[in-house]
Amino acid sequence: MPPKSDLPQGTLDLLILRIVALGPVHGYAIAQRLQQISRDVLQVQQGSLYPALHRLENRGYLAASWRPSDTGREAKFYRLTPKGRAQLKEETANWARLTEAIQLVLRAAGGGVL
Amino acid sequence: MIWWRRLWRREELDRRLDAELRDHLERLVAAHLAAGTPEAEARRQAQIEFGGLEQIKEISRDARGLNVVDDLARDARYALRSLARNPGFACIAILTLALGIGANTAIFSLVDAVLIRPLPFPNSDRIAMVWEEAARLGYPKTDVSPANYVDWTHQSEVFEDLAAYFGNAFNFTGQSRPERLDGVQATPNLFSVLGVQPFLGRSFLPSEGIRGNSGFAILSHALWQRRFGSDAGVIGRSILLNGQPHVVVGVMPQGFQFPREDTQLWTPVAFQTDARARGSDVHFLRVVGRLKAGRSWAEAQTEFQTIAARLAAAYPATNGSYGAIVVPLHEEFVRDASTSLWLLQAAALLLLLVACGNVAGLLITRGVGRRQEIGFRSALGASRRQIVRQLLIEGLALSAMGGIAGVLVAAVTFQSLDALIPPALRGAVAPGLDWRILAFALTVSLLSGVLFGLAPLRGVSSLELTRRLGGRGVPQLRDRSRAVASTGLLVRTIINLEKVDPGFRSENVLTARLEVSSAGDSALEDRKRFYREVIERVRHGVHACGPVSRDLVLQSPRPGDSGGRESVQPRLCS
Numbered sequence: 001m002p003p004k005s006d007l008p009q010g011t012l013d014l015l016i017l018r019i020v021a022l023g024p025v026h027g028y029a030i031a032q033r034l035q036q037i038s039r040d041v042l043q044v045q046q047g048s049l050y051p052a053l054h055r056l057e058n059r060g061y062l063a064a065s066w067r068p069s070d071t072g073r074e075a076k077f078y079r080l081t082p083k084g085r086a087q088l089k090e091e092t093a094n095w096a097r098l099t100e101a102i103q104l105v106l107r108a109a110g111g112g113v114l
Numbered sequence: 115m116i117w118w119r120r121l122w123r124r125e126e127l128d129r130r131l132d133a134e135l136r137d138h139l140e141r142l143v144a145a146h147l148a149a150g151t152p153e154a155e156a157r158r159q160a161q162i163e164f165g166g167l168e169q170i171k172e173i174s175r176d177a178r179g180l181n182v183v184d185d186l187a188r189d190a191r192y193a194l195r196s197l198a199r200n201p202g203f204a205c206i207a208i209l210t211l212a213l214g215i216g217a218n219t220a221i222f223s224l225v226d227a228v229l230i231r232p233l234p235f236p237n238s239d240r241i242a243m244v245w246e247e248a249a250r251l252g253y254p255k256t257d258v259s260p261a262n263y264v265d266w267t268h269q270s271e272v273f274e275d276l277a278a279y280f281g282n283a284f285n286f287t288g289q290s291r292p293e294r295l296d297g298v299q300a301t302p303n304l305f306s307v308l309g310v311q312p313f314l315g316r317s318f319l320p321s322e323g324i325r326g327n328s329g330f331a332i333l334s335h336a337l338w339q340r341r342f343g344s345d346a347g348v349i350g351r352s353i354l355l356n357g358q359p360h361v362v363v364g365v366m367p368q369g370f371q372f373p374r375e376d377t378q379l380w381t382p383v384a385f386q387t388d389a390r391a392r393g394s395d396v397h398f399l400r401v402v403g404r405l406k407a408g409r410s411w412a413e414a415q416t417e418f419q420t421i422a423a424r425l426a427a428a429y430p431a432t433n434g435s436y437g438a439i440v441v442p443l444h445e446e447f448v449r450d451a452s453t454s455l456w457l458l459q460a461a462a463l464l465l466l467l468v469a470c471g472n473v474a475g476l477l478i479t480r481g482v483g484r485r486q487e488i489g490f491r492s493a494l495g496a497s498r499r500q501i502v503r504q505l506l507i508e509g510l511a512l513s514a515m516g517g518i519a520g521v522l523v524a525a526v527t528f529q530s531l532d533a534l535i536p537p538a539l540r541g542a543v544a545p546g547l548d549w550r551i552l553a554f555a556l557t558v559s560l561l562s563g564v565l566f567g568l569a570p571l572r573g574v575s576s577l578e579l580t581r582r583l584g585g586r587g588v589p590q591l592r593d594r595s596r597a598v599a600s601t602g603l604l605v606r607t608i609i610n611l612e613k614v615d616p617g618f619r620s621e622n623v624l625t626a627r628l629e630v631s632s633a634g635d636s637a638l639e640d641r642k643r644f645y646r647e648v649i650e651r652v653r654h655g656v657h658a659c660g661p662v663s664r665d666l667v668l669q670s671p672r673p674g675d676s677g678g679r680e681s682v683q684p685r686l687c688s
Contacts, residue, residue, distance in 0.1 A: 046165050
């Protein structure tokens with residue numbers, strides 16, 4: 001099994017927003033999809049997932065409703081709000097800027113004086 | 115108010131959170147079952163993968179802010195326990211705060227009652243006094259002459275109505291005990307201008323007050339209770355005032371007073387213009403008027419300046435130097451008190467700042483000893499926000515208790531505040547505890563609590579810093595000394611304002627006023643004899659108590675009064 005990576009909190013929020021943007025989904029499905037799409041690299045613990053979900057709902061980025069699910073029971077489905085959509089866009093841009101900057105530094109440290 | 119709803123529906127939300135997490139768990143179990151694991155094993159594996167249910171619930175609850183109330187309650191309990199452990203410190207702090215908050219509350223209730231609340235007349239903001247102005251003669255504001263009053267009523271259209279009155283003293287006789295009553299003679303429309311009607315009987319009719327038809331009286335509520343036993347049958351009864359019969363036509367409601375607290379009765383009077391009378395006119399009337407709806411004070415002032423100018427042009431000999439000014443009634447009543455009261459309030463606020471500073475200092479000193487405790491809490495996972503919240507709650511607990519004690523202190527002082535009420539309002543206005551004052555006390559307490567609640571945190575970090583820099587960390591004594599000095603100066607100013615040197619020694623001097631009414635033409639000699647007898651008896655009576663009095667001064671009443679009173683030469687009798 002590939003080693004699990006720890007996700008910093010801000011990044012987890014970003015990923016959750018991205019998954020939910022694909023369509024209304026409940027907590028279990030979010031964890032599943034994260035794992036699937038990242039090819040088992042990203043496995044988020046429930047202890048991190050649910051606090052994050054509730055925090056995002058608190059801030060108004062996600063809206064939730066209870067609907068019947070595939071198991072017959074009712075489940076809590078999350079969907080993205082317009083505010084959440086804007087936040088997703090902004091955080092994605094930030095993330096891209098950050099990774100690009102890190103890449104530049106890593107590549108630069110390869111050659112040079114040091 | 116989403117957070118409010120959330121606290122309310124807490125139970126339900128909790129249940130839903132539980133359901134949500136259990137649903138996830140069940141799905142995990144289902145996934146394991148689908149992979150072929152037996153039920154018990156599937157459940158066990160799922161449980162391990164899932165983690166601690168209660169723990170997750172707790173963290174999620176926190177993320178939703180549902181724990182706020184619980185946390186606050188816990189912090190409050192902790193704060194109270196902490197204070198109970200240091201009763202000495204707590205007592206000093208609470209006492210200091212009680213004095214500061216109490217002083218502010220008491221003075222604010224006074225400021226509120228006198229300056230902020232409207233006068234006890236309906237629509238009192240439409241009532242004003244109109245004065246004559248003769249700045250060139252040295253009288254910026256002076257009483258009105260009857261001729262001018264009559265002209266004003268004819269010419270003014272900005273006022274609904276204008277009434278005139280002047281103070282008079284009445285000898286109330288014919289009953290068991292003669293008494294000298296302070297009263298007022300007024301035009302019959304006075305009460306309609308003020309907007310208050312007698313609660314018993316009626317107000318004056320327009321025809322009453324004209325010479326020959328002025329034998330009527332309206333009593334104050336206090337007089338009616340005191341001398342007439344609250345008897346409703348007093349209406350229609352005739353009483354002797356200054357030897358003349360007056361029919362009682364009405365009694366004013368309780369709480370009404372105009373123009374002063376000691377005005378006990380009103381009798382009607384009327385004025386007519388008379389070209390000859392104008393020449394020998396005396397300025398002794400006070401004029402009060404009710405502004406028409408929709409008119410402003412500026413309009414009134416302009417109109418009266420125009421009227422006065424017109425009169426000055428028409429009668430240059432009498433009115434040449436006279437103008438007119440309109441003063442809204444509220445301004446009139448409180449004019450002198452306003453400055454002192456606001457100064458007093460400022461002083462009280464400064465005092466409170468000093469008190470807060472002292473308590474903050476105490477807390478800081480205590481804070482030094484608590485660095486260990488704070489360190490522990492940090493290590494155990496308390497975020498800086500939680501620690502700050504804890505300190506804030508301690509500060510608020512102190513200030514809340516100080517505030518309650520302060521309100522009690524204020525309640526005790528209301529008696530003595532009476533002396534600071536301007537005379538026109540005394541009796542009508544009573545500073546007391548109502549919700550506005552309590553709200554004020556609450557606000558002041560809260561602000562103080564926040565102010566010095568955060569002090570330990572600042573104190574601790576700044577102490578750390580100065581230790582590292584090798585200096586001495588001392589709370590800002592310089593600022594506090596300045597505050598104390600300012601308070602002292604303010605209080606001195608107020609005391610000096612109240613104390614005006616009358617130019618003579620007033621200790622142990624008694625005054626009395628008496629008057630023999632000139633009903634009928636009782637001989638001058640009779641009256642002189644009466645006065646002499648009074649003087650003798652007083653002197654004997656006084657000497658009988660011991661050598662307390664040296665001199666008796668007899669002085670005639672002020673000149674210009676109507677009625678046939680002789681003037682008695684001022685004499686020193688020793």
